[in-house]
Structures are given as structure tokens and as C-alpha cells.
Amino acid sequence: MPQHQPTLMEPILSYNNGNGNNSDYDVMNWFEDLSQNAGFVQTQLLCQILEQNYGVEYLKKWLGSYNILEMDACALESLFSSVVPLASHADFEPFMQRIADGDTTPLLTQQPITTLSLSSGTTEGRQKFVPFTRHSAQTTLQIFTLAAAYRSRVYPIREGGRVLEFIYSSNRFKTKGGLTVGTATTHYYASEEFKIKQHKTKSFTCSPQEVISGGDYKQSTYCHLLLGLYFSDQVEFITSAFIYSMVQAFTTFEELWREICNDIRDGTLSSRIKSSKMRKAALDIISPSPNLASKLEDSCKELEGVDWFGLIPKLWPNAKHEKKLSSGGDDFMEDKPIPLSQIKVGQEYEVVLTTSRDCTGAG
Structure with a gap:
């Protein structure tokens, strides 16, 4: 099996400013250099993917009769776009099941x-099943590192600040073949890259791993809110993997804020939290804070009177912004894909993206 080789998308992991610390400036320069040479980068990256994976069963159907390793980059790109069809998840599903x-x-x-x-x-x-490899976690780390660099340019954050993240790991299970299955976020939050991300982006989540991976949505949400308020002056931004998680979290807060304030005042944890691991992790962090609790109670009473309008800036005064994602489908109408480097000003295009670098041909 060929050894994994570095690709054009990987220098971001090792970019530094000479003293071992990740440099936002270097990361953005790296990305903008790639963006200015999009056509070249796209061609070279496709070649790297095909050179590493041309022997897999899925690609053999179209590329099996060609000597990929002896073709130059332009010829290989032309071959790929002409013989390998645009694909959706349905085309990969039989392989996923195997x-x-x-x-x-x-x-x-x-x-x-x-x-x-x-x-x-x-x-x-x-x-549906989607392959998840070590590279998947590394790519996610790259995206977070790059996004944090650009975000910091517009919304500078204090180094060592905290992030209130409404994130959750679900339970994982094994397939008949012994593979671990879970959501992509569950795999990522359990990975080493998630820990690295906090150091690279210079901001740390309010909640420990025991809360994120607690397995009970309501208990985790309560602890997220409790710890987010306990560190309210340190919170630099608020985020959620999906928008509905943030909406549900703040709906929960409107109902339970008095209970949360009591826990902050006394350094205790509600009996709602049944998980022993979650209880221990949260109680190891908080301590009695009566002044903070009184301040939060006054703010919440005021917010109740205005139907909770302005909740985030009132309770998290140093938060620069909030971030959340929505999800969607992978349907597409374009039957003749055009490389990014060949788009023309004044024309309309449907964007087709692949987020799995190793699954070539995926739309």
C-alpha cells in the first residue's frame, strides 16, 4: 500500500512563525497564495488524489486501463473529467455497505x-454512511485553523479566551465488520485534532470532554449553559455545530435560568444531572460564586421583561460573534461539471463541492 504523501492542503498544519506558534498571518498568506493559483492547485491536488488512489475498486471501472503514473497533470485532469462521472452518495452506497x-x-x-x-x-x-479516516480529522482541523485566522482578523480575541460551544457527542456502535460508527462530530470531538484545535485557535471550550460526550442531550445542555455562564466574562464567542442546537439551548435556558443561577451561587449541580462522570467533571470546575449569581439573576429578570431580546450581549458581554451551521442535501442539476479555474465572469453556475478528498468523483 502506498505511503501517505503530504498534499497541497497540508502545509497549514505545520505553518508557524518561527517560534513554534501558529501564525494567523502565515496561514492566511498560505491560503491566499493557493487561491490566486486556483487552477494550478486544483489540477495538482486532483493528481495527488489519483496517484494515491487510482488502484481502488471504484476508480478501476473508469481508469483501470490507463497508466496514471506516466501521465502529466493536465492530461490526467482531462481524462478524469471526461471519463469519471459526477456522483452522489447513492453511487458509493454499495461500497460503503461492503x-x-x-x-x-x-x-x-x-x-x-x-x-x-x-x-x-x-x-x-x-x-447514511460516510468514510472517516485520520485525514478527515486533520482536514477538519485545517478548516478550523484557517477559519479562526480570518475570524480573528475581524473579531480579535484574547489569547486563552473561552468558547461557549453547544456541541454533543452521540453514542457510537460497531458494524458487523467491526467498524466504529457515529456522527462526524462525535468522531472529531473524540480525536486528538479537537484538542489541537483549541491550542491553534487560542481559545478553549467551556465544557470538558465528559460534558460533550455525556450521551444525554438535556444533561449536556444544562452543563454547557452552567459552565458558559460561570466563565461568562471570558467567553469570546458562542458556537454550535447546528443552528437548532443553539435555539434549543437558549429555549432551555429561558426555563431553567433560576436553577442554573442557584448552582453558580452555591457551587452545586442540579439533580437533573444523573451522569456521575458529568457531575464530577462539572463540579471539579465550578466553585461558589454568589456575586456572579446575583449579577446573572438581575440580568435574567431584566431580559424576561423584554422577551429575552439581547440575551447574548447581556450575559456574555465580551462575546464577539456567534457561529452555527445548517445542513442540506447533495442533489445537483449540472450535468457537465466545470473546474473552478474555468468559471467565467457573468455566467451562472451551480456549486458542487466534495468534502471527502479521498472519495474521488464524489459530488
């Missing part, structure tokens, strides 16, 4: 797939 059942032959990628993610289920009303 992987889930324990087939270890290179079906979609040469990199071993030992973990499967579950999609959100918003496209067809059902969750």
Missing part, C-alpha cells in the same frame, strides 16, 4: 477506513 460489513480491500481509498460517520439524514430522511 466496508461496513468488513471488506478491507481498497474500495474507495487506499487509506484504511476503520471508522464510518453517519450523515445528518436531512437529504432523504435517513442517515
Whole structure:
């Protein structure tokens, strides 16, 4: 099996300013250099993907008769766009099922797939398998690092500040073939890259891993709110993996704020929290803070009177912004994909993105 080689998308992990610390300036320069040479980068990255994965079963159907390693970059790009069709998840589903059942032959990628993610289920009303490799976590880290660099340029944050993150890990299970299955966020929050992300972005989540991975949405939400308010003066921004999580969290807060304030005052934890690991982790962090509790109570009474308008700036005065994601489908109408480098001013295009670098041909 070929050894993994660094790609054009990987220098961001090792970019530094000479003293071992990640530099926002260097990261943005790296990205903007790539953006200014989009055509070249796109071609080279496609070649790297194909050179690493041309022997997998999925690609053999179209590329099996070609000597990929002897073709130059332009010829390889032309070949790929002409013979490998634009694909949706349905085209990969039979391969996913074989992987889930324990087939270890290179079906979609040469990199071993030992973990499967579950999609959100918003496209067809059902969750679907998506391969998750170590590279998936590394790519997620790259995205967060880059986003944090640009965000800090507009909304500078204090180094060592905190993030109120309404994030949750669900329970994971094993397939018939022994692969671990869970949501992509569950895999990511359990990865080493999630810890690295906090150091690279210079901001740390309010909640410990025991709260994130507690397995009970209501208990985790209560602890997120409690710890977010306990560190309210340190919170630099508020985020959620999905927008509905943030909406539900603040709806919960409107109902339970008195109980949360009591816990902050006394350094206790509501009997709502049944998980022993979650209880211990939260109680190890908080201590009695009567002055903070009184301040929060006064603010909440005022907010109740205006139907909670302005809740975030009132309770988290140093928060620069809030961030959340929505999810959607992968349907597309374009039957002739055009590389990013070939788009023209004045024309309209439908954007088709692939978020899985190893699954070539995925739309």
C-alpha cells in the first residue's frame, strides 16, 4: 500500500512563525497564495488524489486501463473529467455497505477506513454512511485553523479566551465488520485534532470532554449553559455545530435560568444531572460564586421583561460573534461539471463541492 504523501492542503498544519506558534498571518498568506493559483492547485491536488488512489475498486471501472503514473497533470485532469462521472452518495452506497460489513480491500481509498460517520439524514430522511479516516480529522482541523485566522482578523480575541460551544457527542456502535460508527462530530470531538484545535485557535471550550460526550442531550445542555455562564466574562464567542442546537439551548435556558443561577451561587449541580462522570467533571470546575449569581439573576429578570431580546450581549458581554451551521442535501442539476479555474465572469453556475478528498468523483 502506498505511503501517505503530504498534499497541497497540508502545509497549514505545520505553518508557524518561527517560534513554534501558529501564525494567523502565515496561514492566511498560505491560503491566499493557493487561491490566486486556483487552477494550478486544483489540477495538482486532483493528481495527488489519483496517484494515491487510482488502484481502488471504484476508480478501476473508469481508469483501470490507463497508466496514471506516466501521465502529466493536465492530461490526467482531462481524462478524469471526461471519463469519471459526477456522483452522489447513492453511487458509493454499495461500497460503503461492503466496508461496513468488513471488506478491507481498497474500495474507495487506499487509506484504511476503520471508522464510518453517519450523515445528518436531512437529504432523504435517513442517515447514511460516510468514510472517516485520520485525514478527515486533520482536514477538519485545517478548516478550523484557517477559519479562526480570518475570524480573528475581524473579531480579535484574547489569547486563552473561552468558547461557549453547544456541541454533543452521540453514542457510537460497531458494524458487523467491526467498524466504529457515529456522527462526524462525535468522531472529531473524540480525536486528538479537537484538542489541537483549541491550542491553534487560542481559545478553549467551556465544557470538558465528559460534558460533550455525556450521551444525554438535556444533561449536556444544562452543563454547557452552567459552565458558559460561570466563565461568562471570558467567553469570546458562542458556537454550535447546528443552528437548532443553539435555539434549543437558549429555549432551555429561558426555563431553567433560576436553577442554573442557584448552582453558580452555591457551587452545586442540579439533580437533573444523573451522569456521575458529568457531575464530577462539572463540579471539579465550578466553585461558589454568589456575586456572579446575583449579577446573572438581575440580568435574567431584566431580559424576561423584554422577551429575552439581547440575551447574548447581556450575559456574555465580551462575546464577539456567534457561529452555527445548517445542513442540506447533495442533489445537483449540472450535468457537465466545470473546474473552478474555468468559471467565467457573468455566467451562472451551480456549486458542487466534495468534502471527502479521498472519495474521488464524489459530488
